[in-house]
Amino acid sequence: MSALFRDARLKIDRANKHIADLKTAIIALEDTYRATIERHPDTTAQSLIHEFPEVENALGNLSLIIGDVIHNLRSALDFAWYNTISRDLPDKISDYTKFPAFETKQSVESALHGIEVDTRCKKLFDCIVSDIQPYKGSQNGIIWTLHDLDISDKHLLLLELTTRGHVRGVTIRDKDGQTYRGSSMAVQAPSPYIIDFESGIQIEDKGKLSVEITLAQAGIFKPIPVVDLLSDFSKFALYTVRLLENLR
Numbered sequence: 001m002s003a004l005f006r007d008a009r010l011k012i013d014r015a016n017k018h019i020a021d022l023k024t025a026i027i028a029l030e031d032t033y034r035a036t037i038e039r040h041p042d043t044t045a046q047s048l049i050h051e052f053p054e055v056e057n058a059l060g061n062l063s064l065i066i067g068d069v070i071h072n073l074r075s076a077l078d079f080a081w082y083n084t085i086s087r088d089l090p091d092k093i094s095d096y097t098k099f100p101a102f103e104t105k106q107s108v109e110s111a112l113h114g115i116e117v118d119t120r121c122k123k124l125f126d127c128i129v130s131d132i133q134p135y136k137g138s139q140n141g142i143i144w145t146l147h148d149l150d151i152s153d154k155h156l157l158l159l160e161l162t163t164r165g166h167v168r169g170v171t172i173r174d175k176d177g178q179t180y181r182g183s184s185m186a187v188q189a190p191s192p193y194i195i196d197f198e199s200g201i202q203i204e205d206k207g208k209l210s211v212e213i214t215l216a217q218a219g220i221f222k223p224i225p226v227v228d229l230l231s232d233f234s235k236f237a238l239y240t241v242r243l244l245e246n247l248r
Contacts, residue, residue: 074150
C-alpha cells in the first residue's frame, strides 16, 4: 500500500467499522421483538402478532449509521481521485477535484476531457470510462449510486429504510392433536406482522421474528439487504482505489 493512497484506504476502513456497527444494531433490533396472541371476540380464532415496539427510533439510528458508511466510501473515492491527479496531472489540481461521478457517460468523458486526462493519461481515461464506469445506467452502477445517495440534499435527511419481516419457528397444534412447525412468508412492510389462525388451533411456540433492512432509494440495488449492499459497495470502492493506485 502506497502512502499516497493511505487516506482513501483509511476511509474505507472507517466505513467497514460502521458496517460492523450496523450489523450489531440490526441484531439488537431483532432482540427487542415482542410476540403476543390476540383472541378474537365471540370466536376461538386468534392472531399471532410480532412487532418491534421502538422500530421508528431504531430505524432512525440505522439510517444515520448507513449515511456514515455511504459518506466515508464516497470520500474514499474523492481522496483516491485527488491523489491520482496529484500524481499524474499535478497542474490540474483544484478545489473542484472530486471523483468524476455523473449521470451520463458523456458527462464523465467531458469532465475528463476538461482536465486533459484523455490526451495526457489515456490509461486513466480508459480505466474510468471502461472499467469503473461511474455513471447512471452503467454495468455496475455502484459509484453512481454512492454519489446519488451522498449528495447534499439526501445526506441532510434520514435515508428512507424499508423492513422485511419473517417469523420463523412457529409451532401449532390442531384440534386433532397433530403438531406442526413452520414459518411465515416474508413481508415487505413495517411491523406489526400478523399471522391469523382459525378456530381450534393451539399456538405452542410463537416463533422468532427476524428482519431484513433495505434502502428505499438505491437505484438497481433496492431488493438487497442493506448490510450486503454496503459490503459490496465497500469492496468495489477498495477495488477502485487499487485500480487507481496501480495504474501506471
